[in-house]
Amino acid sequence: MTLKDNLENVEEKVQKACERAGRKREDVTLIAVSKTKPIPMLEEVYGCGIRDFGENKVQELAEKCEKLPKDIHWHMIGHLQRNKIKYVADKACLIHSVDSVRLAEALEHEAKKRGIEIDILLEVNMAKEESKFGFMPEEAIQAAEAISRFSHLHIKGLMTIAPFVENPQENRVHFANLRKLSVDIANKNLDNVYMGVLSMGMTNDYEVAIEEGATCVRVGTGIFGEREYKNRR
Numbered sequence: 156m157t158l159k160d161n162l163e164n165v166e167e168k169v170q171k172a173c174e175r176a177g178r179k180r181e182d183v184t185l186i187a188v189s190k191t192k193p194i195p196m197l198e199e200v201y202g203c204g205i206r207d208f209g210e211n212k213v214q215e216l217a218e219k220c221e222k223l224p225k226d227i228h229w230h231m232i233g234h235l236q237r238n239k240i241k242y243v244a245d246k247a248c249l250i251h252s253v254d255s256v257r258l259a260e261a262l263e264h265e266a267k268k269r270g271i272e273i274d275i276l277l278e279v280n281m282a283k284e285e286s287k288f289g290f291m292p293e294e295a296i297q298a299a300e301a302i303s304r305f306s307h308l309h310i311k312g313l314m315t316i317a318p319f320v321e322n323p324q325e326n327r328v329h330f331a332n333l334r335k336l337s338v339d340i341a342n343k344n345l346d347n348v349y350m351g352v353l354s355m356g357m358t359n360d361y362e363v364a365i366e367e368g369a370t371c372v373r374v375g376t377g378i379f380g381e382r383e384y385k386n387r388r
């Protein structure tokens with residue numbers, strides 16, 4: 156299997172899931188999660204038409220961003236430490252992993268200093284797994300309220316990393332609940348808060364996530380193959 160074959164296979168599954176859900180293909184962004192993968196592999200995937208790439212480490216994102224074409228949208232999907240914000244503030248098109256008000260405050264500070272605005276998602280730990288980052292579902296509304304006051308940040312939606320399960324159907328409830336939570340937050344009509352983006356679904360469960368309303372799916376292994384070291388969170 157070449158990367159092109161993998162991509163075609165994923166693309167077909169994305170299309171079928173959209174059809175089953177009565178959704179338009181263009182309403183779902185396929186993010187190729189390229190963490191740990193070398194530049195030539197990203198170039199190959201870029202050559203197949205992919206323009207959205209996801210990375211979970213700031214240095215790796217920054218380095219790849221320098222070396223690859225400028226029309227790529229870089230998505231920061233991993234836990235972000237406050238002291239590393241400066242490396243991604245102007246490189247990531249969307250930070251999916253805002254998991255504390257303190258992190259948002261630091262992002263606001265950096266954005267203000269640079270005179271830029273930063274698009275973010277709030278990461279929610281829907282399954283309440285101890286090993287994962289993210290707001291607890293019941294904290295998310297309050298967090299959105301607090302973060303909405305930061306005028307240089309725009310909350311675009313929610314993100315979740317579902318548990319690793321054998322049967323992806325088991326994660327359907329978490330995706331459905333993330334969507335419900337986004338509706339609850341949208342209904343608060345907070346300034347600066349828009350709930351159009353739902354970043355959910357990885358290689359194992361992106362089809363179910365699309366059926367439940369995902370607008371971004373983050374697919375690594377399904378496109379690039381297994382990673383050398385597994386650091387699933």
Ligand SMILES: *Cc1c(COP(=O)(O)O)cnc(C)c1O
Nearest residue numbers: 188211232357358373374375376
């Ligand atoms: C690694 C990673 C992915 C991709 O995982 P796969 O199972 O390889 O598709 C998606 N989202 C996040 C946050 C990740 O860290």
